[in-house]
Amino acid sequence: MILTLTDVTKSFGALKVADGVSFSVPQGQALGIIGPNGAGKSTLFNLITGNIAPNSGRITFLGQDVTQRPAMARVRMGVGRSFQIPQPFEGLTVYENLAVAASFGQGRSEAAVTEDCIAILRDTELLRLANTQAGALSLLDRKRLELARAMATGPKLLLLDEIAGGLTEGECQALVATIKGLHARGMTIIWIEHVLHALTAVVERLLVLDFGKVIALGAPTEIMASKEVREIYLGMEA
Numbered sequence: 282m283i284l285t286l287t288d289v290t291k292s293f294g295a296l297k298v299a300d301g302v303s304f305s306v307p308q309g310q311a312l313g314i315i316g317p318n319g320a321g322k323s324t325l326f327n328l329i330t331g332n333i334a335p336n337s338g339r340i341t342f343l344g345q346d347v348t349q350r351p352a353m354a355r356v357r358m359g360v361g362r363s364f365q366i367p368q369p370f371e372g373l374t375v376y377e378n379l380a381v382a383a384s385f386g387q388g389r390s391e392a393a394v395t396e397d398c399i400a401i402l403r404d405t406e407l408l409r410l411a412n413t414q415a416g417a418l419s420l421l422d423r424k425r426l427e428l429a430r431a432m433a434t435g436p437k438l439l440l441l442d443e444i445a446g447g448l449t450e451g452e453c454q455a456l457v458a459t460i461k462g463l464h465a466r467g468m469t470i471i472w473i474e475h476v477l478h479a480l481t482a483v484v485e486r487l488l489v490l491d492f493g494k495v496i497a498l499g500a501p502t503e504i505m506a507s508k509e510v511r512e513i514y515l516g517m518e519a
């Protein structure tokens with residue numbers, strides 16, 4: 282297992298946003314996380330990355346207990362993350378944005394960083410835009426840059442937070458193809474997403490979170506057929 286959460290709990294005041302969360306992600310798997318707004322999905326990512334500490338429970342990454350390790354140490358170990366709202370350095374080029382992100386990763390020589398950045402630009406279909414200023418990118422390419430910046434830290438586990446939001450259907454399919462490509466090359470992924478068809482086109486397993494609790498975990502077809510999950514989704518969409 283690349284990542285294991287055991288009975289992880291987190292409260293903000295009286296609000297329990299992670300309530301005894303336990304699950305594991307095997308190396309090379311893509312896991313999707315769904316759940317209504319406020320279910321605690323982003324909080325779960327913050328717990329995995331070390332941006333917030335749990336009140337109790339244990340998080341292991343690559344066989345090591347990282348529960349008390351700071352976020353930067355986890356980035357260096359290989360926890361990479363994209364954010365819901367892309368925040369590139371607008372005045373820097375696509376390539377420069379990647380080079381900055383790469384400097385936060387494991388200590389690598391300049392030549393190795395350049396080589397990595399070019400490979401990532403190719404993998405995220407941004408090579409043709411390497412010298413374009415980030416501020417001039419379309420929404421799809423901003424999303425790709427967000428993906429590329431997460432990849433530039435040299436992750437062994439890639440966390441994607443609602444990366445498909447706001448795209449047209451065609452753009453969404455293009456982004457799905459890019460993410461599928463990363464996964465096919467062996468990347469382990471945990472992806473929080475409200476755009477369900479994008480998610481189910483990529484992930485092998487789905488986890489459903491509601492009020493900070495894991496209420497279902499299994500194959501996407503099985504999960505989406507579940508009455509409880511459908512009720513939660515109907516509730517969400519009402």
Ligand SMILES: Nc1ncnc2c1ncn2[C@@H]1O[C@H](COP(=O)(O)OP(=O)(O)OP(=O)(O)O)[C@@H](O)[C@H]1O
Binds near residue numbers: 296317318
């Ligand atoms: N730092 C914080 N302090 C207090 N409450 C917080 C904090 N961060 C999140 N919350 C609350 O915790 C709950 C879970 O938030 P979280 O962002 O994890 O949900 P989510 O499932 O990611 O929602 P969404 O789908 O809207 O992104 C929400 O009620 C939110 O307001």
